[in-house]
Structure formats: structure tokens, C-alpha cells
Amino acid sequence: MTDQQPQKESKGDLGLLRLTTFAIGTTLASGVFSISGDMAANGANTAAVLVGWFICGIGMLALMLCFYGLNKHRPDLRSGVYSYAREGFGDYIGFNSAWGYWISAMLANVSFATLLFASMGYFFPIFGTGNNLISVICASALIWFTVFLVLRGVSQAATINAVVVIGKILPIMVLIVAIVLSRAFDPKIFMDNFFGEPDGLGFLDQIKATTYTTVWAFVGIEGAVVISARAKKSKDAGSASVISFLCLLAIYIMISVLSMGVLTRGELAELGNPPMAGVLYHVVGTWGATLVNFAVIVSLAGATFSYTILAAESAYAPAAQGCFPKFFASENKKNAPFGSLILSNLIIQVFLIIVLFNESTYQVFYTLSASMIMFPYLLSGMFYLKQILQRHGTISQLSPGELAIQRIIAFTGTIYGAWLLYASGMIYVLITALLYAPGTLVYIWSKKEKGEKAFSTLLDFAILIVILIMFVISAILIANQTIQPF
Incomplete structure (x- = not known):
């Protein structure tokens, strides 16, 4: 009798529940505990925060419905943001969408790890603010x-993630209930300086100041679409994205509104990390701050686990279609994405070393992560708009009323993607070129492996020139210390 070989994990075994919890797990992290303080520190007052969430709610819902629509009408495209951009705009733009999403996922994981050990510093002062030597060693x-856990199989890892998500949501609900039951919400505080201080930011600038925070709060929401190739039913990925988005939006708005009725903008802006701990300390005392820091640790540990999967899958899926070099698509006997997993975490390790020597904080990395993901979001919205206008495939079977609704969704998602780039500011758009430009070498490598020409269209050359110009401008600005990416 021969030794039985380890059984391979079958692909396509993730149902709606595990896809939904995966999307929540990749999204619900540091943002939920820092949104109120970060917005206040950026100068946003009550009205601007509410308008910011309204814009985000409409825009992100439209984007999620774009993902849902694409997932429904183009089930043949099973690699999310990469497939959509490549199918709609060509190989090089598709590659950059995949590359930007992959880099964004890795930067997010660095941010989570840094804030995780900053929160650990509440209980163990040796960790400080999360960017000292002991913190980086433990984060690594x-x-x-x-x-190691993900190498045992993505399906098994997704099941572990579902359990972790429950552990993340329960403390957050306790925090919301504590504020409500203690009657700490004061309408007068909520209404004071509703539109801002006389010498503060203008109202439009306040709204723009909420952009990174709202985007960061939802980075990862499309995680179910990214791993749709492992879903039992392709349509479940789109449904999971919409369900998780609506649940999280409700939580974020409740926390923002309640916080703004407990402390003024100035007081919220002065809170340390995580700001929610300061809010709960004001409401119920030390145990509230302790509970928040414990919840942050659980949440960020879970997010680190989720993003290890997401980063690997966001490189593996494009590689399986020939977009990234073959190494990225290598698997182990459990069908876990071995090559992309190891390489992703080696790069994360480099970023963690940058944290140590540059004393960078989690805000730096989440800002860069949000910046990198804006282009994939925009391209996905544009592709769905293109599909709707061309009435591609099953879209042609929609009734006039249904088609009109889908046009509104596609236009709104595209406009929101453009708004994100505008609101983020030109400096951060330029900085992304520092991370996009090196990817071109990987693109050339993958094309060479297949014996294909790297830049076969005029559009490809035009995009390459734009990226290189932005790279040079960013390098000059950094050399003159006008901007600092880390």
C-alpha cells in the first residue's frame, strides 16, 4: 500500500457566506476605529463628514453594483480588476490595474501591522507607536x-477568516451600544460648528479632506470579486460585495455620527491612535479605552490574515492569465498560490524595514494604499460603462427600464472613480508613479516569457510615457524634499 498523497483543495468551493465574510474581513480593520479622529484632524466638520459619507455611500455603492453587474454579465472574467481593465482597454492598462491593486494590498497590510503593534503599546509600552525595532520584528x-496558514489552503484560510470576522464585529457593536445606552450623545455638540470654523477650511476642501478616510474604510470591499475564481458560483462574488458594503456603511455612519455628538471636532482631532479609544474613554472611562484597543488588536490581526490572502490572490489571478510572470502563478499541493504569496510577503517585509528606519506611521501607508487602488476602481467603472453602452452579451437582453438603471449605475461609478482622483490631489497621483513605473519591467518580463511584443498599440505607448513623466516629476520633487512618499 502506497502512501496517500495530500489531497488537493478543489477550486471553486467558496460559498456566499465565506465570500461575504472574506470581503468584510479584508475591509473591517483600522478604518472603523480611526475614521472620526482622522476626518477631524484633516479639518472636516460635521456637515462635511455627513456629505463625505453621502458621496462615498452613493459612489462606492455604484462601484459595488458595477462589480456585481460585471460579475453577472461577464462571468467569463474571473480575475476582478485585472480582467475588467484588460478586456476593456488592453494588456498594458490591464497589467497596471492588476499591479496597482497588488501594491495597494501590500501597503495596506503594512499599515495594519504598524497600527496593530501601536495598539499593543497600550497594554505593553515596549511596542511604542508600532514603528520601533521590537514592533517590526513581531509584525514580521x-x-x-x-x-504558513494560507499555504495550507485558501479555502481553509477563508474559513478561519469567517471566525475572525465574528470576533471583530462583536466588540464594535458593544462600542456602539455603550455610547447609545450611556446617553453620551449631545445634539448641541453635534450641531456646534456644523459647517466649520470661520478661519477653517472651506466647505469643499472639508469634503475633499474626507476622501482618503472614506476610501480607506472601504479598501478591500471588492475582495470577493478578486477571489471569484474560487467561488462555487460566479454570481456569489458580486452579491457578497454588495452585502458586505451595505453592512459596513451602516456601521461607519453610526460611529461617525455618534462620535461627533460626544466630542467637538477640535477634541476629536487631538485624540491619539486609535481615536475611538479616546471617544469611549470620555463616555465610560478607562474600560472603554481598553475595550477599543483590544478590539483594534483583534480586528487588525484578522485584517493582516485576510490581506495576506488578498495580496497573494491579486497577483496569482492575473499571473494565471499570463499578465504576470509564471512564477506568480505557481501553486503548492493545496492549490495555495505559493509564488505570489512568498513574493508578496518579501515585499511587505521590505516595507516594514522602511517603517523602522524612516519611522513611518500607519497613516502614510494607508494613504499610499488608497492612492494606488483609485485607478483600478476608475477602470472597473469605465469598463462597466463601456459594456452598458455597447449592450455587450446578456446586457442586450435587459428591458429598457433595467438598462436605464444600469446606465445610471455605470455613470455614477465612473464619475465617483474620477472624483477620487480629483479629491486626492495631484501630489499623491504623482507619487503613485513611483510605484507604477517599476511594474513596467515586470510587464515586459511577462510578455517576453510568452514571446509577445510588450507595447503593441499607440495607447500602450501613450500610457507608458505618461507614467514615466510622472515618475520623473515625482523623483525631482522628492530630491528637492518637496514631497516625501514615506
């Missing part, structure tokens, strides 16, 4: 431990 150990 955690990252590689998650690699």
Missing part, C-alpha cells in the same frame, strides 16, 4: 505566520 513574525 505575524506576517510569516499568516503565510
Whole structure:
């Protein structure tokens, strides 16, 4: 009798529940505990925060419905943002969408790890603000431990993630209930300086100041679409994205509104990390701050685990279609994405070393992560708009009323994607070129492996020139210390 070989994990075994919890797990992290303080620190007052969430709610819902529509009408495209951009605008733009999303996922994981050990510093002062030597060593150990777990199979990892998500949501609901039951919400505080201080930011600038925070709060929401190739039913990925988005939007708005009725903008802006701990300390005392820091640790540990999967899958899926070099598509006996997983975490390790020597904070990395993901979001919205206008495939079977609704969704998602780039400011758009430009070498490598020409269209050359010009401008600005990416 021969030794039985380890059974391979079958692809396509993730149902709606595990896809939904995966999307929530990749999204619900540091943002939920810092949104109120970060918005206040950026100068946004009550009215601007409410308008910011309204814009985000409409825009992100439209984007999620774009993902849902694409998932429904183009089930043949099973690699999310990469497939959509490549199908709609060509190989090089498709590659850049995949590359930007992959880099965004890795930067997000660095941000989570940094804030995780900053929160650990509440209980163990040796960790400080999360960017000292002991924090980086422990963060590195955690990252590689998650690699070990994911190598045992993505399906098994997704099941673990579902359990972790429950542990993340329960403390957050306790926090919301504590504010409500303690009657700490004061309408007068909520209404004071509703539109801002006389010498503060203008109202439009206040709204723009909420952009990074609202985007960061939802980075990862499309995670179910990214791993749609592992879903039992392709349509479940789109449904999971919409369900998780609506649940999280409700939580974020409740926390923002309640916080703004407990402390003024100035007081919220002065809170340390995580700001929600300061809010709960004001409401119920020390135990509230302790509970928040514990919840942050659980949440960020779970997000680190989720993003280890997401970063690997966001490189593996494009590689399986020939967009990234073959190494990225290598698997182990459990069908776990071995090549992309190891390489992703080696790059994360480099970023963690940058944290140590540059004393960078989690805000730096989440801002860069949000910046990198804006282009994939815009391209996805544009592709759905293109599909709707061309009435591609099953879209042609929609009734006039249904088609009109889908046009509104596609236009709104595209406009919101453009708004994100505008609101983020030209400086951060330029900085992204520092991370997009090196990807061109990987693109050339993958094309060479297939014996294909790298830049076969005029559009490809035009995009390459724009990226290189932005790279040079960013490098000059950094050399003159006008901007600092880290």
C-alpha cells in the first residue's frame, strides 16, 4: 500500500457566506476605529463628514453594483480588476490595474501591522507607536505566520477568516451600544460648528479632506470579486460585495455620527491612535479605552490574515492569465498560490524595514494604499460603462427600464472613480508613479516569457510615457524634499 498523497483543495468551493465574510474581513480593520479622529484632524466638520459619507455611500455603492453587474454579465472574467481593465482597454492598462491593486494590498497590510503593534503599546509600552525595532520584528513574525496558514489552503484560510470576522464585529457593536445606552450623545455638540470654523477650511476642501478616510474604510470591499475564481458560483462574488458594503456603511455612519455628538471636532482631532479609544474613554472611562484597543488588536490581526490572502490572490489571478510572470502563478499541493504569496510577503517585509528606519506611521501607508487602488476602481467603472453602452452579451437582453438603471449605475461609478482622483490631489497621483513605473519591467518580463511584443498599440505607448513623466516629476520633487512618499 502506497502512501496517500495530500489531497488537493478543489477550486471553486467558496460559498456566499465565506465570500461575504472574506470581503468584510479584508475591509473591517483600522478604518472603523480611526475614521472620526482622522476626518477631524484633516479639518472636516460635521456637515462635511455627513456629505463625505453621502458621496462615498452613493459612489462606492455604484462601484459595488458595477462589480456585481460585471460579475453577472461577464462571468467569463474571473480575475476582478485585472480582467475588467484588460478586456476593456488592453494588456498594458490591464497589467497596471492588476499591479496597482497588488501594491495597494501590500501597503495596506503594512499599515495594519504598524497600527496593530501601536495598539499593543497600550497594554505593553515596549511596542511604542508600532514603528520601533521590537514592533517590526513581531509584525514580521505575524506576517510569516499568516503565510504558513494560507499555504495550507485558501479555502481553509477563508474559513478561519469567517471566525475572525465574528470576533471583530462583536466588540464594535458593544462600542456602539455603550455610547447609545450611556446617553453620551449631545445634539448641541453635534450641531456646534456644523459647517466649520470661520478661519477653517472651506466647505469643499472639508469634503475633499474626507476622501482618503472614506476610501480607506472601504479598501478591500471588492475582495470577493478578486477571489471569484474560487467561488462555487460566479454570481456569489458580486452579491457578497454588495452585502458586505451595505453592512459596513451602516456601521461607519453610526460611529461617525455618534462620535461627533460626544466630542467637538477640535477634541476629536487631538485624540491619539486609535481615536475611538479616546471617544469611549470620555463616555465610560478607562474600560472603554481598553475595550477599543483590544478590539483594534483583534480586528487588525484578522485584517493582516485576510490581506495576506488578498495580496497573494491579486497577483496569482492575473499571473494565471499570463499578465504576470509564471512564477506568480505557481501553486503548492493545496492549490495555495505559493509564488505570489512568498513574493508578496518579501515585499511587505521590505516595507516594514522602511517603517523602522524612516519611522513611518500607519497613516502614510494607508494613504499610499488608497492612492494606488483609485485607478483600478476608475477602470472597473469605465469598463462597466463601456459594456452598458455597447449592450455587450446578456446586457442586450435587459428591458429598457433595467438598462436605464444600469446606465445610471455605470455613470455614477465612473464619475465617483474620477472624483477620487480629483479629491486626492495631484501630489499623491504623482507619487503613485513611483510605484507604477517599476511594474513596467515586470510587464515586459511577462510578455517576453510568452514571446509577445510588450507595447503593441499607440495607447500602450501613450500610457507608458505618461507614467514615466510622472515618475520623473515625482523623483525631482522628492530630491528637492518637496514631497516625501514615506
